[in-house]
Amino acid sequence: MAHRAPLSAAPRRGILSHVSKKLESALLALIVALAFGVRWTVVAQYERSHPLADRPVIDEQSYDRWAREIASGEWLGRDIFFQEPGYPYALGALYAAVGGDPTHQRECARRAQVVLGALTTLLVAGLARRLFGPGAGLCAAALFALHRAAVWFPVLLLKENVFLPLFVGFAWTLASASDSKRPATWWSVGALAAFGALLRGNMLVLIPCFVAWPVVVEFCTERAWRRGVVGALLVGVGAACVLLPVARRNQVVGGRFVLTTSGAGTNFYGGNNLDNPYGVAKEFDWVRGIPKYEAADWRHEAERRSGRALDAAETSSFWASETLRSMAAQPAFHLRALWRKFRLALGTYEVPDNHFLEWDAAWVPLLRAPLLGFGLVGTLGVGGMLAAAWLRRRASPWSSLALFALYLGTIVLTVMSERARLVLVPLLAVFAGGWLVHVFTRDAVRRGLVFACVLVAAPLVLVPTFDSGARQRDLDERDYNLATILISDGGDLVRARSLGEALAVRYPGTPRAALLLADIEWRLARRVLDEPKSAAADAARARTELDRIVASLDAVEARADPQERFRLTKLRGAIRQFQGDFAAAERDYRVARDFDPEDPDVARRLAVSLANRAMGDADATRRRAGLVEAAGLLEALATRTPDDEELVRLAREVRAAAQR
Numbered sequence: 001m002a003h004r005a006p007l008s009a010a011p012r013r014g015i016l017s018h019v020s021k022k023l024e025s026a027l028l029a030l031i032v033a034l035a036f037g038v039r040w041t042v043v044a045q046y047e048r049s050h051p052l053a054d055r056p057v058i059d060e061q062s063y064d065r066w067a068r069e070i071a072s073g074e075w076l077g078r079d080i081f082f083q084e085p086g087y088p089y090a091l092g093a094l095y096a097a098v099g100g101d102p103t104h105q106r107e108c109a110r111r112a113q114v115v116l117g118a119l120t121t122l123l124v125a126g127l128a129r130r131l132f133g134p135g136a137g138l139c140a141a142a143l144f145a146l147h148r149a150a151v152w153f154p155v156l157l158l159k160e161n162v163f164l165p166l167f168v169g170f171a172w173t174l175a176s177a178s179d180s181k182r183p184a185t186w187w188s189v190g191a192l193a194a195f196g197a198l199l200r201g202n203m204l205v206l207i208p209c210f211v212a213w214p215v216v217v218e219f220c221t222e223r224a225w226r227r228g229v230v231g232a233l234l235v236g237v238g239a240a241c242v243l244l245p246v247a248r249r250n251q252v253v254g255g256r257f258v259l260t261t262s263g264a265g266t267n268f269y270g271g272n273n274l275d276n277p278y279g280v281a282k283e284f285d286w287v288r289g290i291p292k293y294e295a296a297d298w299r300h301e302a303e304r305r306s307g308r309a310l311d312a313a314e315t316s317s318f319w320a321s322e323t324l325r326s327m328a329a330q331p332a333f334h335l336r337a338l339w340r341k342f343r344l345a346l347g348t349y350e351v352p353d354n355h356f357l358e359w360d361a362a363w364v365p366l367l368r369a370p371l372l373g374f375g376l377v378g379t380l381g382v383g384g385m386l387a388a389a390w391l392r393r394r395a396s397p398w399s400s401l402a403l404f405a406l407y408l409g410t411i412v413l414t415v416m417s418e419r420a421r422l423v424l425v426p427l428l429a430v431f432a433g434g435w436l437v438h439v440f441t442r443d444a445v446r447r448g449l450v451f452a453c454v455l456v457a458a459p460l461v462l463v464p465t466f467d468s469g470a471r472q473r474d475l476d477e478r479d480y481n482l483a484t485i486l487i488s489d490g491g492d493l494v495r496a497r498s499l500g501e502a503l504a505v506r507y508p509g510t511p512r513a514a515l516l517l518a519d520i521e522w523r524l525a526r527r528v529l530d531e532p533k534s535a536a537a538d539a540a541r542a543r544t545e546l547d548r549i550v551a552s553l554d555a556v557e558a559r560a561d562p563q564e565r566f567r568l569t570k571l572r573g574a575i576r577q578f579q580g581d582f583a584a585a586e587r588d589y590r591v592a593r594d595f596d597p598e599d600p601d602v603a604r605r606l607a608v609s610l611a612n613r614a615m616g617d618a619d620a621t622r623r624r625a626g627l628v629e630a631a632g633l634l635e636a637l638a639t640r641t642p643d644d645e646e647l648v649r650l651a652r653e654v655r656a657a658a659q660r
Helices: 021-049 059-071 086-098 102-132 134-145 148-155 160-179 185-197 202-221 225-254 264-270 291-306 312-329 331-345 357-361 374-391 395-413 418-422 425-439 444-462 470-488 493-506 511-530 536-559 562-579 582-595 600-615 620-640 645-659
Strands: none
Touching: 021 102, 021 134, 021 148, 059 086, 059 102, 086 102, 086 160, 102 134, 102 148, 102 160, 102 395, 102 425, 134 374, 134 425, 148 160, 148 357, 148 418, 160 185, 160 202, 160 395, 160 418, 160 425, 185 202, 185 225, 202 225, 202 395, 264 312, 291 312, 312 331, 331 395, 331 418, 357 470, 374 395, 374 425, 374 444, 395 425, 425 444, 470 493, 470 511, 493 511, 511 536, 511 562, 536 562, 562 582, 562 600, 582 600, 600 620, 600 645, 620 645
């Protein structure tokens, strides 16, 4: 039988390999404490000054709401999972354990994520030590401990905070199983991969690769086919032990066998369509920017295109088929998009998704400090991978290299964002630590080779993919989002107007900027008109302002996309309803309802405008028809929200008026 390589692949004559166990433990404890301290400080600064600290948005809002349902006892749920359930269930268990109000629960969650960030630093050190020795472990831990995006991420209620330590632990287990003669270790590989799939769906598509890995390892080392097949079976059993209960749950509540979620097809389409040349996160005309409606919106659009009713699994299959059809029809476009996503995944720019690191840094002083960016970790990490692939022929480094390449492939094939590629940073830190060990060797030939590897890696990481205006556009997008949040929760409208005016200057004549500013100005004018003590001159100016706002909306309506037109007609209807022009308001609400027939606010406003218009109609037939329609709308809403006493009363009054 062939001799197996030792677990450590550190060069015997490297300077960094001569680290005593006692000194190594002391330095590692300091690095982990540093990782904990900087993350704790960032969380404290975020909660003290960030405008969204207590306003979870988009995916954060979805996870937070879902976790509260779980904490209140809704453990099973009602539908097939659309998003991966691992993080909401972990968050829900934490919320149930700590109790208190929502703000306290979120603060506890962020501090728990700080602990997970420190734990990830420790795991990175362990993996790098296993592959390249103690010096590499310390270097890798320090790189991850001070990596800017990793320091920032615990402030966000997002699944990557739990996935990161699990992913590094999985990488360590995979390396251990690759070096071990105990086939039972492969069971842990399958179970951890499946748990990872409950946090990020990328892992699910990689499980077949992990099943095949034991066979590859045994063939390449000792040609022990039987042991490799046993290992493969154990990986499959480990994954099945975790995934089958989830699939059974989906079958019970949704009537279909779905292993984890029904959102794979939509994610595939989201990163690979002709309207998205860079494959980054974007909005679609048919999807409302509210997570609880997302699954239904994707299904409705799929049903509209296919002309038939679809369930959750069929919806996912439809969007996957649409993507493949587009790739077959436009291969050159999609190849360019895949190349751009590959460049973005390894580039220095932190591509935003729900949040943007550069925008958050304006509110968190420590994030403006000279922490380590992706340029350093990425360049040294990719260079270290090239050096490891050239210098080592052992199973352990190859398992981590394969894991990195496979996971990178899933990002390139779906949607690229800073949080998707954050998962790659721990492995890059590990190989960066390995590069530093190699470069400090006394072997001049080896040293020259590893320097050459970094020179090859540097252009791939450091040459930008986006143009110089990308950062400003992404900052503006977050300013826009903040302004809309300030509007929706009745916050600081003066501050929102300042943001809106700045955006209108940078994007003159665009429907989005005009609509935002119109919404703010409408609310400010409404405040004046609703105030009984307002001066007559102020009230007159406010009424004139309403006419100007309506005219500004009319001017940009033709250039608005469907979502913007929906918001525009809804806003214009509200202004006309307030002005007493109920017929015009009714027309606007009908247009808005054609786009989103399930919006309760539009239905309610349409019913009120209908009833008021009908009450003033001299024709008895038209009057009764309008009241009957209004009563039907209100009664349908009251059925959905029976606790809304005002709505129930209004429905009863309109129905009584229709019967007179």
